[in-house]
Amino acid sequence: MSGVVNRQQRRHEATVEEIKSAARELMTREGSSSLNLRAIARELGMAPSALYRYFPSRDAILTALITEAYDAVGEAVEAAVAQAPPDRTATAVLAGVHAFRRWAREHPHEYGLIYGSPVPGYEAPVEATKPAELRTSDALLGLLSRCAEQGLLTLPGDASLPADVLPALCWPGDDPGRPPLPLAMRAVAMQFWIVLLGAIDAEVFRHLPAPLLEHGGAFFDHTMRRALAVMGVDQRAIDAGVSPAW
Amino acid sequence: MSGVVNRQQRRHEATVEEIKSAARELMTREGSSSLNLRAIARELGMAPSALYRYFPSRDAILTALITEAYDAVGEAVEAAVAQAPPDRTATAVLAGVHAFRRWAREHPHEYGLIYGSPVPGYEAPVEATKPAELRTSDALLGLLSRCAEQGLLTLPGDASLPADVLPALCWPGDDPGRPPLPLAMRAVAMQFWIVLLGAIDAEVFRHLPAPLLEHGGAFFDHTMRRALAVMGVDQRAIDAGVSPAW
């Protein structure tokens, strides 16, 4: 009976989850981003060799952890974005970036694992992690396009871009000469992404003066609103966004 | 004779330098940010134990490497900045940020060591690394103040800052109520710093779409000029800056 097979499979998957969560917990507790198979086994009260029933190698666990971390941020951001009313796109963006920041602060080691320096001696298999990685940026940058559609975003013309940045903004899938969306939109979206990563990196890795780190929430909020404003997002739409506690 | 003592000391210091540069080379070659004492010894053709004549422990070598890396970026930025004519401050800033980026791209592992996620199980002694760390930000952010003095930078009033970010911008040494420079200046400088770190992080750690990574120089230049412009730096001063190849 396949119901029984499923019970077996469910048990197996439950243990896989246990292993991953032990690894995650160990990473936040010990702070080691180079994760330790024997320590995971110890945590679970198993023999180290038992883990090989569930993962073919240590690196496979790392890959799973990385994918999970990307998924976790992605999910947090998507959820925050979804809570904003559909006509309040600027609010949604602000909710999304705050969700990103909150997740990063609550999971600094997982954040470091995916957005910090790469783990030595390990190269993530791109096909496994890329889709999860893109969730966050897709969610946030997609909203910027929606801002433009809703007339909340007044872009400069593509002509305002220096000639030498154009190749940086033409993507493989693009119909050459007839890009799917204004290049200025992409430029602005990428710069928004840079500010966002920069603000979170600087805070999580503590590359800012102490008072700024202590009042990080307010300054982050201010920085992201400024970023939206200089992109050309309607100021009233920005002012309407997210008062809830960050 | 103390001349002889000096010769001894010089030999000693020369070996210290050899060790550090072997460690540095090993880091860039093997890519391991968790550096390996035995590998360094191998590289130098010495017994591992010999290194203890020069450093008390592995961590001490790491600390030296971190300090050196900060000093290296700091020096590169300072040198670039110094080459610009004193009345062309915006040019100097642009030269400085390009020097920063160039160094980061040429030394990605050293960059990761100081600006990426912290090395697991190691906490840098702040008093040793902090002065070196501040060289870069001091050099660049100091220039922004000079921009203001030279009338190249029109700041918004402090009143434009949301009330809740003010505590983030008041620093320990400040005379309360009578800050040494406009808080708006600090806000703007910190945001510039965030954009700079974000742009370099995103490029070095590859959190941008491929075309942007391939044409990173042009886009970085554009991003930093935009950042200066939205800060209120005079557009003509920006346009005058740095054409030399990045």
Add this chain to the structure above:
DNA sequence: TGTACATCAGTGAACGCGCGTTCACTGATGTAC
């Protein structure tokens, strides 16, 4: 100028440790007739 002595550089063996992985195994769980 020569000799006795102290200091330093570097060796080589050894320490204990923890790691990732393998292997042959034992029980328990589920399957087929």
Add this chain to the structure above:
DNA sequence: TGTACATCAGTGAACGCGCGTTCACTGATGTAC
């Protein structure tokens, strides 16, 4: 319903490895008289 068999979960010992660090040592370099 009972029994023979296959599959899976997990054990425990062992593998080879490389790590950081210690220790007693040997030569070479410099010092003092």
